[in-house]
Amino acid sequence: MGNYKFILSGGGTGGHIYPAIAIANELKDMYPDAEFLFVGAKDRMEMEKVPQAGYKIEGLWISGLQRKLTFKNMLFPIKLVSSLLKARGIVKKFKPDAVIGTGGFASGPLLRMAAGKDIPCVLQEQNSYAGVTNKLLANKVKKICVAYDGMDRFFPVDKIIKTGNPVRKDLVEMNVSKQEALEFFGLNAEKPVLLVLGGSLGARRVNVLIKEQLPLFKSLGIQVVWQCGKLYYDEYKNCQTDDVLVFDFLNKMDYAYAAADVIISRAGAGSVSELSIVGKPVIFIPSPNVAEDHQTKNALAYADKNAAILLREKELDLNFKTVFTDLLSSKEQQLKLSENIKKQAFPNATKNIALEVEKLLKK
Numbered sequence: 001m002g003n004y005k006f007i008l009s010g011g012g013t014g015g016h017i018y019p020a021i022a023i024a025n026e027l028k029d030m031y032p033d034a035e036f037l038f039v040g041a042k043d044r045m046e047m048e049k050v051p052q053a054g055y056k057i058e059g060l061w062i063s064g065l066q067r068k069l070t071f072k073n074m075l076f077p078i079k080l081v082s083s084l085l086k087a088r089g090i091v092k093k094f095k096p097d098a099v100i101g102t103g104g105f106a107s108g109p110l111l112r113m114a115a116g117k118d119i120p121c122v123l124q125e126q127n128s129y130a131g132v133t134n135k136l137l138a139n140k141v142k143k144i145c146v147a148y149d150g151m152d153r154f155f156p157v158d159k160i161i162k163t164g165n166p167v168r169k170d171l172v173e174m175n176v177s178k179q180e181a182l183e184f185f186g187l188n189a190e191k192p193v194l195l196v197l198g199g200s201l202g203a204r205r206v207n208v209l210i211k212e213q214l215p216l217f218k219s220l221g222i223q224v225v226w227q228c229g230k231l232y233y234d235e236y237k238n239c240q241t242d243d244v245l246v247f248d249f250l251n252k253m254d255y256a257y258a259a260a261d262v263i264i265s266r267a268g269a270g271s272v273s274e275l276s277i278v279g280k281p282v283i284f285i286p287s288p289n290v291a292e293d294h295q296t297k298n299a300l301a302y303a304d305k306n307a308a309i310l311l312r313e314k315e316l317d318l319n320f321k322t323v324f325t326d327l328l329s330s331k332e333q334q335l336k337l338s339e340n341i342k343k344q345a346f347p348n349a350t351k352n353i354a355l356e357v358e359k360l361l362k363k
């Protein structure tokens with residue numbers, strides 16, 4: 001058995017980056033001598049998050065195609081050609097044994113070039129609605145690991161394997177106790193903790209809601225751990241008190257999940273998969289601004305099974321207060337939601353994806 005080399009490519013948002021890191025960690029456990037290289041987009045989140053996770057990354061000069069005719073868009077063909085050339089160089093030099101693409105525009109040129117060189121490629125699609133890059137790559141790759149049923153609408157049926165979404169090992173294993181988590185955040189064990197998650201970039205409407213509801217949370221005697229997002233941090237950092245902790249980004253999600261009694265979250269695919277493993281009562285407020293409204297579909301699938309509460313942005317003004325207060329006062333509802341959301345978990349997703357990659361290795 002040689003020392004395998006793997007390229008992982010994906011990014012733009014945490015939703016594409018963390019699955020790639022989870023798969024790399026799993027492959028590393030299986031092949032401790034393997035070499036890894038990540039390929040992302042210059043200036044995007046992955047350029048910071050991947051090195052923090054201990055992996056090397058190269059950035060391509062690429063961005064998504066916008067619908068409007070802008071200067072950025074006019075650069076797109078040049079960026080694409082430049083990225084394809086750089087991707088070809090990377091593949092030629094690194095000589096990967098397999099390439100894994102987790103979605104986002106940077107993975108397009110890289111997987112296109114790798115597949116062209118007959119290197120086995122695997123895609124991982126997190127959402128119930130396939131991303132444009134993955135759709136374009138589907139015919140070039142060997143396998144496509146998905147988390148939802150009905151993905152044959154987008155991909156060749158013989159390539160699809162339902163594995164669930166990768167979740168970072170620290171979150172699957174969850175070695176942090178509630179007590180440790182409360183101490184980590186300096187929170188009071190006597191008062192309930194609400195965790196607010198706006199997805200990897202933060203969510204404007206969720207932040208507006210939380211600020212509005214701070215008096216309610218105070219009257220209910222609850223503490224809030226509020227991830228508002230890097231873009232919004234300056235606007236909300238002044239809301240910080242002993243009971244309201246405001247973060248741009250939470251680097252220790254295991255502590256955040258362990259501290260929480262109830263959770264309000266966007267319904268990005270990664271968040272949904274993690275929350276299923278965490279198994280706590282969740283109110284999803286899906287982003288209505290993503291392709292095909294896929295976050296609402298993710299959340300609806302759970303709400304239909306009484307595995308979470310779904311509140312659409314447009315009903316927040318009318319219903320949030322009642323729904324939240326009822327949930328907080330009903331241990332029974334909290335327990336039911338926790339039990340039901342756990343049934344949606346795929347704790348072995350990462351392992352099963354890594355095993356699919358393994359089957360394609362030639363040496």
Ligand SMILES: CC(=O)N[C@H]1[C@@H](OP(=O)(O)OP(=O)(O)OC[C@H]2O[C@@H](n3ccc(=O)[nH]c3=O)[C@H](O)[C@@H]2O)O[C@H](CO)[C@@H](O)[C@@H]1O
Nearest residue numbers: 013014015018126199200227249250253268269270271290
């Ligand atoms: C606005 C947007 O385009 N959202 C998309 C993006 O979501 P987004 O990038 O928000 O990703 P997900 O909800 O899938 O996952 C968020 C990830 O970021 C991590 N995290 C989040 C906040 C934080 O403070 N710390 C932290 O570590 C979470 O633990 C999780 O692993 O990709 C998802 C997966 O393709 C899609 O379903 C979403 O619709």
